[in-house]
Amino acid sequence: MTNASENGFVVFDRVQKSYDGETLVVKDLNLSVGRGEFLTMLGPSGSGKTTCLMMLAGFETATHGDILLGGKPINNIPPHKRGIGMVFQNYALFPHMTIAENLSFPLEVRKIGKSEREEKVTRALGMVQMETFGGRRPAQLSGGQQQRVALARALVFEPELVLMDEPLGALDKQLREHMQFEITNLAHELGITTVYVTHDQTEALTMSDNVAVFDDGRIQQLAAPDKLYEEPENSFVAQFIGENNTMLGTIQSVENGVAVVQLDSGDLIDTKPINVSKPGERTRVSIRPERVEFNKDRLHADAHTLKAEVVEFIYMGDIFRTKLKVAGLDDFIIKTRNAPDQRRLQPGEMIEIGWMPEDCRALDA
């Protein structure tokens, strides 16, 4: 990741962060977020994503490197002068103020006149369909309502950049899905730049223009959601995003963009080399369960296939999930759509599986 461009709206330039002077929590971070972009920082806990967000908000200082906002370095600007809207994990609505007072707060500290303030508060509450709740206290609202108010409060002073730190973590699944949709819509409607932190990959995939996958203090991959899912660039991303079957093996040959890999069980398979190049190199092969094919008619005539024994068949409604014993692994998963012509595999049945070489990615071991 060295493509931190100067013309990005938010730019992290070789940013490092250490709390104890011994270990780096963020290692050499370069990131550029375009104006109006919805960027999600995704990663397991402890991967450095929240630290990055806090550095951007101004609550943590970068140990090294520059953070630029609209082309200007903001390292030495205190948080309250950055003009960045922020939605916190537990909303952080001030409990001693009413909803209207909460929304009015950022306007008051900006010395905006009373009538204009009221107008903006009403508009912001309207944006999140909470017009009638202005006189209530946060404790009188449900989690989803508090979430909307927190969002409205972060937007009411019309910031160009909004940061969200796992804002949907405390909501139940249905409400979470609904709010994902609302937040994305609102962000795009208002044309604001959004940096969103989450550890929920579904959230990241459904909401974002771009997703930065964090691990071990680095961005492992920055890409649009579809690219991230279909074309993971390393085995961490492949395993972290969605479900994957992985098999260890050694490169046999690389020809015409197809690498033949000999699995540890001795079987040969066709793969697409991603970050491997030479024969003899160890590799972790990754294939999505829904891209595995067991109907011979749909496979290449000379494609390598593997013998598999059906271990378990799970009916999941819209899909069938079948567990296979393949090449020494006994938790190889395939997913098939519940279509009228789809065969339901029986445990114990012997089948042959294969895939298009480009769906099977040979990654770092």
Add this chain to the structure above:
Amino acid sequence: MSDASTSMSDASTAGPMLAADGTPLKRSLRKALRREKMRALMLIAPLLFFILLTFIAPIADMLFRSVENQIVSNTLPRTVIALDDWDGQEEPGEKVYQALYFDLFVAAEAKEHTKLGTRLNYEETGISSLFRTTGRRSDDIGEAYQDVFEDVDPRFKEAGFWYDMMTAGGGEPDTALMSERLGTMNRLIADLASGDIGFAPAAEISALLPKTAEAYTDFAIFTALADGDVVAEEDPWEAVYAALGVDLANAETRDAVQVYEGPGADALRAAAAAADQLPAGGFKSAFLDVDEDWASQGVWETIKTYSASYTPGYFLNSVDLELSADGISPRDEDQQIYILLFKRTIFMSLTIMFSCILLGYPIAWLLANLPVRTSNLLLILVLLPFWTSLLVRTSAWKVLLQQQGVINDILVWSGIVDDANRLVMINNQFGTIVAMTHILLPFMILPLYSVMQTIPPSYLRAAKSLGATNWTAFWRVYFPQSVPGIGAGSILVFILSIGYYITPELVGGTTGTFISNRIAYHISSSLNWGLAAALGSILLAAVLILYWAYDKIVGIDNVKLG
């Protein structure tokens, strides 16, 4: 089972809900809960008993003492009744002095008159010594009568003769008089023994010589129950002779004596004949002989004003007023001290409270926001004073603050203060405020800390991200949420300091003492417990009113102690 199911369905249609065995559900629930309640009660019973005995009861007793004033009517019952008719315009009449004589004589025998003197001395200085001297000489007044009667008939010297005369040789006893005198005596002497007196006045004699019978009965009760002697063997009091004199001064009595037939009738007739030899001028002149203050309007007004069983007098004194014959009036300028002390106590308690807030708030904030390891260490430092004696801490302040003390030495050494003008920092208000702020500081820090711990740091971050400066974020967002802690700490510190005693006593000097020091003085030195109780009651009421006001304004639910 079918029985149970029908009763269940019955319950849902009409009438009270029934339990499975058919009893009303409410009753069986109560029964089930009663065991729980009994168990809870048993668990707290020892503490409850302990508190009742050592805390509630003494407080109730003290509160009662602040209005209780039965000592006057118990010690001088006849005088109080006689004074009812007195209009307060001039000296009271002979009747009042006569009643006073008999009351005071009994009281002096029982050594109760000095207590009354002390009590009335709170209201009018000089009464204490007046009562003491008069009590000492109450015998003399009666002796004048005794001498006359013993000259008339030597049998009047004999205990047995008196006994026979007063029992009329075993005539019908006057039980009403006996029980009345016994009641009076019991009120006068709190720990009077009970038992057989071995005497009962004859109805015949009490009709003939009412005063004498009364005085002799008093004598008999006292001799038998207080001294434990045999009535028939003891010489009667001088007061009995005086009573006989009073009786025989009445012409009708003298006539009745002529026809009396009982034991000693001849001696009585002889005494009646000698009535003109009895001291002239009566009891009034006798009292004025003893001490001319008995003619003082003030003394009699005081006795009359405080003759009621319950008095607001102590409370009035507590606010520098006094009860006089014309109603409530302010006390003399030089006696006005309590209003000043109350004001000072409240002012200094408020000052201490605000000092504690100012000093404690930053500490509590630090404690709540530091990493746990560091904050635990700091918390131990905060609690450290609790592990040392209060006296040691107060004495330490004496060492630090006195004129030859550490702080003054440092100031002089560094040249800030001239050696001749060393600062006076102790034995005044400043010393009390400093020492008490130090002692009460943990009581402010701990509730503040526990409240601040519950305020997530994300509120401050949110405020800053919304554009608030550090100060605005603190003042508009953090501070309002810490108010319950300030409230709890303030209530604790204020209530503790308003009743504080030891520290002001040690470092307060004259200008830094609290009302509690005055209460202690009245409890242990002046022994004016009634005033101490009244002052204490006012203090208690003030605290309760403040507590109530706080509840109204801030709401006691908002107070968090931890």
